[in-house]
Amino acid sequence: TDALTYHFPAAFQWLATGRLGLLETWFFNPANTYSPLAGSTFIAWLIAPMGNDILARGVETPALGMLFFVLLQLCRVLGASVRIAAIIALAGCCSRPLINQVFLAKDDLFVAAFFGAAVVAMTKQRLQDPLGAVRLGIALGLLFATKYTALLGLPILLLMIDAPRGAGWRARQYATVLVVALVLAGPWFLRNWIIAGNPVFPIAVKIGSITIFHGMFTPARSQALRTLAGIFKTFTGYSGLPALPICVIAVLWIASIARAGTRIKNDPLERVIALGPLVMFALFLATSPYAEVRFVYPAFLMMFAGSAIAFARPPLAASQIGELESPDLRRRERKLRADTPIALLAPLALACITIATSFIPQSLILMIEPTLYALGVIALIVAAIEFRSISLSALIIAAVGVLAFVYWPSYAKQYREGEADYWTAAYGDLGPAWKFVRDDTPAGATIAYTNTSFVYPLMGAELDRQLVYAPTRAGVRTIRDLGHVDERVAGEQIVGRIAELTFHEPDRETWLDNLRARGAKYLLIAKQRVGSSPPPELKFVEEPSSFRRVFDNPAAAVYEIVQPVR
Numbered sequence: 001t002d003a004l005t006y007h008f009p010a011a012f013q014w015l016a017t018g019r020l021g022l023l024e025t026w027f028f029n030p031a032n033t034y035s036p037l038a039g040s041t042f043i044a045w046l047i048a049p050m051g052n053d054i055l056a057r058g059v060e061t062p063a064l065g066m067l068f069f070v071l072l073q074l075c076r077v078l079g080a081s082v083r084i085a086a087i088i089a090l091a092g093c094c095s096r097p098l099i100n101q102v103f104l105a106k107d108d109l110f111v112a113a114f115f116g117a118a119v120v121a122m123t124k125q126r127l128q129d130p131l132g133a134v135r136l137g138i139a140l141g142l143l144f145a146t147k148y149t150a151l152l153g154l155p156i157l158l159l160m161i162d163a164p165r166g167a168g169w170r171a172r173q174y175a176t177v178l179v180v181a182l183v184l185a186g187p188w189f190l191r192n193w194i195i196a197g198n199p200v201f202p203i204a205v206k207i208g209s210i211t212i213f214h215g216m217f218t219p220a221r222s223q224a225l226r227t228l229a230g231i232f233k234t235f236t237g238y239s240g241l242p243a244l245p246i247c248v249i250a251v252l253w254i255a256s257i258a259r260a261g262t263r264i265k266n267d268p269l270e271r272v273i274a275l276g277p278l279v280m281f282a283l284f285l286a287t288s289p290y291a292e293v294r295f296v297y298p299a300f301l302m303m304f305a306g307s308a309i310a311f312a313r314p315p316l317a318a319s320q321i322g323e324l325e326s327p328d329l330r331r332r333e334r335k336l337r338a339d340t341p342i343a344l345l346a347p348l349a350l351a352c353i354t355i356a357t358s359f360i361p362q363s364l365i366l367m368i369e370p371t372l373y374a375l376g377v378i379a380l381i382v383a384a385i386e387f388r389s390i391s392l393s394a395l396i397i398a399a400v401g402v403l404a405f406v407y408w409p410s411y412a413k414q415y416r417e418g419e420a421d422y423w424t425a426a427y428g429d430l431g432p433a434w435k436f437v438r439d440d441t442p443a444g445a446t447i448a449y450t451n452t453s454f455v456y457p458l459m460g461a462e463l464d465r466q467l468v469y470a471p472t473r474a475g476v477r478t479i480r481d482l483g484h485v486d487e488r489v490a491g492e493q494i495v496g497r498i499a500e501l502t503f504h505e506p507d508r509e510t511w512l513d514n515l516r517a518r519g520a521k522y523l524l525i526a527k528q529r530v531g532s533s534p535p536p537e538l539k540f541v542e543e544p545s546s547f548r549r550v551f552d553n554p555a556a557a558v559y560e561i562v563q564p565v566r
Helices: 002-017 038-047 061-077 082-093 096-103 108-121 132-144 148-160 171-196 228-236 243-260 268-287 293-311 318-323 329-337 341-356 361-366 368-387 390-427 430-440 491-502 508-518
Strands: 205-207 210-213 446-450 466-468 522-526 547-552 556-561
Touching: 002 038, 038 108, 061 082, 061 096, 061 108, 061 268, 061 293, 082 096, 082 293, 082 341, 096 108, 096 293, 108 132, 108 148, 108 293, 132 148, 132 171, 148 268, 148 293, 228 243, 243 268, 243 293, 243 341, 268 293, 293 341, 390 430, 430 522, 430 547, 430 556, 446 508
Parallel strands: 446 466, 446 522
Antiparallel strands: 205 210, 522 556, 547 556
């Protein structure tokens, strides 16, 4: 939904206009018009060299790879060996919440990856690095430049607020972090402040009865998060962990808290691993307007990293420490600290559970071959880290290149041939309407739409159609002109309330003037009720001299505008 509504359309609009302008998300949550959209920036980078979206469909794949190395690094800092850390990282990345996001062109994996990068950047060794302040500033800047809900991670990162002081930071390092983060994230919020007087517009910000920033609506907690059944469904649904792995990872997380003990007070990393998920889940359940567990993927990341504490081997005994003083020191140290087969069983079991529950059986069979290739690449990565081998690193790059060369043509062919079938399966009769617009309207045509937020499929396979919305309400040019919703609204209610404002007091002459001003040649009307009444345009097009119906089904109708509208 998000990809078709604003992630891809925003990227295309920026490429077409040459500037990072606002994408008006009509008939959707207006917050997506004004939210930071670093994810759409990455999509634009992938669309630009090819002129189409084939490569951009996998925009979150690099984020998943980044999450693997973030988890690997966190587990290593927490004391896990390279082997155990790699297995835990594999388990986390193959868990259903994370691996399934790769098939969706969204930005939630980027939020989790940048959050994890910020946590890694706040470990003592990284903070003492000469580039430590720049690294942390980049991670924080990219995190908050991705979307509004990334702000949910700020209170969790504050659990590590004493880490820079413990690393001996001075005012210069703090200033560097602030400047770098503001350069990356600040422009998104500054733009909103200039346009609407509110950095997080259209969300109204209040403290009690005092309004700090005015907006279009004040969000209320999701209705699905007000019952235990709704909470369970949220955390174990498609975007969450199934019941078995969520129970296993919860037990491991609790064990990590118990094993960390008093170190939580003095060690910022173990503190954020132990307490961060609890704080984030509590904030999510208390405030989130949507029952979308993807908002708390950083908490899942911390829980998987916490399993490194649970799996950690006990400290060496005094007699063993004495053995390290023998002449063959390095060989004996490796032997005493090496992972035994038994020590590897627990993380391997975790990985097997997450992988086995991430896909439906039919999909699991299809994933066997690519999984074997991925495991081979991961094995090479682990070996390259352990042996610090340049030749192995080169082999990894070559292996990835060969796999891409072999699979890319079949992927591109399958994507092009199956696109319409996928849309029909996922969106019903809207799919054929989109296919008609893509196949049977001329390249470069301006398409007006109404009563739907799914605009991206209308842009054409080569992104060569222009999309416009013609308001039916006098005085409305942008979403900001719609006014505001008086009462607090949960996420499930926002789209309906915004649609009611959009269709309030519709006027045919106003609509015709807007169609003419925008140069529309075709009009798509989605028929479902978004608000409390059907779209008024269905009545407005009854004049056959101006509108000729060229496609019709239960979900949508497409009209050719046969002469300039009056």
